Amino acid sequence: MEMEFVNSQVIQTCLGFSSDLAKLPANHIWIDYDEEADVLYLSFRKPQRAKKTVEWDADVLIRTDGDEIVGLTILNASTK
Numbered sequence: 001m002e003m004e005f006v007n008s009q010v011i012q013t014c015l016g017f018s019s020d021l022a023k024l025p026a027n028h029i030w031i032d033y034d035e036e037a038d039v040l041y042l043s044f045r046k047p048q049r050a051k052k053t054v055e056w057d058a059d060v061l062i063r064t065d066g067d068e069i070v071g072l073t074i075l076n077a078s079t080k
Helices: 002-022
Strands: 030-034 039-043 052-057 060-065 068-075
Touching: none
Parallel strands: none
Antiparallel strands: 030 039, 039 068, 052 060, 060 068
């Protein structure tokens, strides 16, 4: 019974952001989360090899390779 509730929460959470993820101009998204640091890493290609990192706001770093965004780093992710 408890597992069903957890699975239901996971499914509902994924459904909540699925339409937004589908709008991204990326065919693949790799997601890594560091719970201890509360940092979420989104990579739009592997290997991502960013040449430049730009601070978008206090908690979001945009990783780029030329004009292409290859990933995002989101600090304090659990509070976003």
